[in-house]
Amino acid sequence: MNLSDAQKEAIAGWVAEGSKISDIQSRINETFELSLTYMDVRFLIDDLDLVIKDQPKPIDSDLRNTPAQPPEPEIAKDSVEGEMMSKSPVDGEGVSVSLHRIYKPGSVASGDVVFSDGQQADWSLDQIGRLSLNPATKGYQPDETNLQNFQKKLSVLLQNQDY
Numbered sequence: 001m002n003l004s005d006a007q008k009e010a011i012a013g014w015v016a017e018g019s020k021i022s023d024i025q026s027r028i029n030e031t032f033e034l035s036l037t038y039m040d041v042r043f044l045i046d047d048l049d050l051v052i053k054d055q056p057k058p059i060d061s062d063l064r065n066t067p068a069q070p071p072e073p074e075i076a077k078d079s080v081e082g083e084m085m086s087k088s089p090v091d092g093e094g095v096s097v098s099l100h101r102i103y104k105p106g107s108v109a110s111g112d113v114v115f116s117d118g119q120q121a122d123w124s125l126d127q128i129g130r131l132s133l134n135p136a137t138k139g140y141q142p143d144e145t146n147l148q149n150f151q152k153k154l155s156v157l158l159q160n161q162d163y
Helices: 005-016 022-030 038-046 144-160
Strands: 075-077 084-087 096-100 109-113 120-124 133-134
Touching: 005 022, 005 038, 022 038, 096 144, 109 144, 120 144
Parallel strands: none
Antiparallel strands: 075 084, 084 096, 096 109, 109 120, 120 133
16 A cells, blocks of 8 residues: 555654554545455554553542452362362351362362352362262252252352452
8 A cells, every 4th residue: 555655644643643554544544435344454554653542541539439349259178079168158048169279170160169058069160161969978969948048159150350
């Protein structure tokens, strides 16, 4: 593409102003009546040895609108495997869920659960989102209420860990 020196200077000025690539693309189309793809504009900026400035993120200085930080998870020792895990900050309704620090092979997350009847189980979540539950007592099946509470608490725990 052949651009005049004036056009190159105009583009350099837009980059210096902090315009985003999509804005520069629109301005080239409006000002010079040239239709360029986003990638063409990226290559043009690179060819002109220009650097796009990072856009600063707006900061909300009003602390009243800032959501409260979630509490830090408690640290406990897993007596079975000796690995560190994070306890769920939500322990009501008789179900306690914890997250292993070192996940089981083949899982994106794993941990332990203690149901309201005192029964324990290991849980794991694989790469495609399948949840598996392996009870410590062979043949144990938690009731529907325990399963629902487990799923709710697991969801909260994983969200607090940025999953």
